[in-house]
Amino acid sequence: MIGSLAYCILGTLLVGAVAQDTTVPQIGVDDSLWYPYDETLLLKPLPNNDLLLSFTFQLQSEPFDPAVSSHSFDAYEYYTTFPRAIPPLLDSTATRQFHLRFTRGFWDALSWGQLPHGGKQAGASGVELWSLVQAADQEQAFQNWKKLANSLSGLFCSSLNFVDKSRTTFPRRSYASASASPLFNDTENLYLMRASLPNEPICTENLTPFIKLLPTRGHSGLTSLLDGHKLFDSLWNSISLDITTVCTENGDSLCHYEMEAHVDMATHVPSALARNERPIPKPLDGNSLRCDMDKPFDSYQCFPLPDPSETHLKLSQLFSKPIKNGNLFANRPTKICADVDRSTWTAHLSVDDTIYSTHDNCFELSNDQNESGSGYDFILESSDTTQVSPVDPVPIHVGRSLTGNGQDRGGIRTAFHNDNDTPVKLIYFESLPWFVRVYLSSLQITSTTSSHLHEDDIITDKYYLQAADRQRPAHLEFTMLIPAHSDIVMTYQFDKALLQFAEYPPDANHGFEIDAAVITVLSPESEEPVYETRTSTLLLSLSTPDFSMPYNVIILTSTIMGLIFGMLYNLMVKRIVTVDEADKIMLNSGLKYKLLKLKEKLLKTKQTKID
């Protein structure tokens, strides 16, 4: 009994000791420890009940000394928010900057005005990549570029490995914003290279790695809203990534990487909301039609009203989920802004059944408010959705199309429309595949608004690098001055080349995509790029061979040769006899007869031996 008592005491002592052992250090948020990560969401209602959403993510890496090679003994790499996949890629390919664009859809410039962020973050329909690579010569630069494109194709699940010499151009004046970059080795040069895969399919597999590069990885903050189902249901969406190397000017010669990631989408709000209730866009029942009462209205007639102009839009309805929380580790909290017309629109932030509003319609998601963890919701209300904050007018409208018919030649027609009072100076960049054999001598400028037009007035500078078959695309770069209030049309002709049998893609009859033309609008005084826009891509139909013909020819020829040979052989070798004759011959010289003879021989020899 004393023993059991002793055990009890021992037990309690032990428990006490164990309980005291729980003074482990707590993991909490040290308020002074912040990481460089900014995320912002801008909502801008557009005319026609459309909505533009712009997600912006900005990150910075820890500083490094470019003079110290990453292979040296003392080198170490320290990552906080910056994705770990990028710096080794930049280091191994000597890349100072690269810019990647995944865009899909049509940006309606007439209704929506300028592209977001001055067009600098949007690409053409498909995938576009350009980078600034440091190398000793052009060949080495191309090797680094190829390595970069291949690595990015693995990272972003995109077919960037198809980027080769026949798709890469070295832009002269376009993409000038990518020119200011540090050079780590004075004996080498920086080379700007650009390639594009027009109309490359863009889907969730491109979005997934993008989200995983960001530190929140889709689990909290604004990245929790990024969902392929909603993003790719929009009228226009663009995913872009910009990585640049920035070196500080002070004496410590340290550099760091900066990453800017954007996701922009323009959706039609009523159809996006309707998809939540009716996944398939079916016609409405008669009961749910909104009919115009002023016009004849009965069970057989209904003049539908246009889309309602009042709205109470919740972000959680649009994305089927609220924003989980603000990011928990950044310098500045997550920011949501609404660029709305203050007279008819209001913007509120809703969290834990509390509605907040601010004077400038910008909200910061600090996590003190989100105590229940139910997330943040953003509410846009309007009494008249036709009143939106004014869209920035586009400096120049450009449209490009193919002309001509037939399988051996065609033309390209680019139309510029300048609505402004001042002339617009722009750089027109075009990269055409080698099988589009351009005749620059057929270049013509015409106008419906001005007569007495001279080509030199419009195109002030021309750069043309001819294509080399399978080696280089045709590279056109024109500096153009479009007069005020004018319509200028530029046309030129080309011949279509024939490709080799194995060069045709599996669905050759679909046609071949031609890259979009890139237009960089320069400011009139300083010649700095102000706005960037791209035309649409073009689908060129080349003459495609009938791929079944080799098989057909072989079969037909072999059949005919077989028939001829067979007929001749029969005529020469065979003899027609009657059945009785045949039997007699067979009896005396057939296979059975020979075998019998052989057997007789063997048996006879045996018999003779016995005898």
Added chain:
Amino acid sequence: MLIAMRLPLLLLYLLVLPFSGANNTDEAHETIATNTNNWAVLVSTSRFWFNYRHMANVLSMYRTVKRLGIPDSQIILMLSDDVACNSRNLFPGSVFNNKDHAIDLYGDSVEVDYRGYEVTVENFIRLLTDRWTEDHPKSKRLLTDENSNIFIYMTGHGGDDFLKFQDAEEIASEDIADAFQQMYEKKRYKEIFFMVDTCQANTMYSKFYSPNILAVGSSEMDESSYSHHSDVEIGVAVIDRFTYYCLDFLENIDKNSTLTLQDLFDSFTFERIHSHVGVRTDLFQRDPSEVLITDFFANVQNVIPDDSKPLSLSHYHHYKDYIGTAQYEQNNNVLDLALEKNHENFSSSKFDRLTKRFKSTNELNVDIGSNEYSLAFSKQSVTLGLMFVVMIVLFILSGNTTKANYNLYNN
């Protein structure tokens, strides 16, 4: 006389009999999987919207394999066309394998390694044999080693010994067989489970000759594989019968399932699949009834528990002081433990030692790379040839005696 005629034949047959076996089991019969990692190669080979079901097949397998634990870094997904974000798709970003739309196969986190025009015969063979240029990214390579179990699934349109890639080119069953042999010689797999869902699928594995490959095909030669059902809203068929019933079985599997591949094969009946499913087991060492589903579809490793592991650091210190460091280390040497357990599996009696020595020469040949299968095949053909010749000779000697006699008397 008849018996006298037959006797040499019998003796000949008996002499040749030991050499006519095709299977040479080199090691003792293993019953548990000893792989350390699992990989999956999932290939869809068809283009165009009306082949939606092939994409859905592959994505269903992708989802299964991912659900059971194989990470994206060990899955190579090859989708030959984009259906999720196709403008014809009424549900952008979604791919369904059933008209009830219960599961969205595309989901939120999908990584496609080869898409669109990248899915070609050349890239597939290069992937299996790992022959790439130095620029090729690691995420698109099959980085397997000799301890990897690989699940290879192919679907599309196929025929007699071929599979159509993107409506433009074909891969022959001999090509895949040769690629697997290269993989065997380079020690790039421990076991391969090859599943193919096309028309006349069983012909695709008929030419394999490398060991440790288990193959299943959805239909015999001259037989078509059928789609299961169409979705009116999507407008095309959404899944094939074979894959549908495969998934029917696999959806009930989780990581600690003890069901075997034989259970999977038993669930395939002609009434459900409308075609004869074929299984090829002769190249595979283990019996399908011993192979767990999770050996190929999940990322489960067999763990040998170290029974004599100390419970805590204090225990280690205490025991070390008590019995001495050397003794403690000896008792707790994991390497020794692993070797011990290994020896348990291969308990050798005298006969085993004898057969081991006898078979060691075969093993040597295997290492050098000589074709074991062809050696056995030639032995078989020699046996058959000999028998055939003997039978002809006997036929000549014994047949048609009456007619010969008649001729003799006639003349």
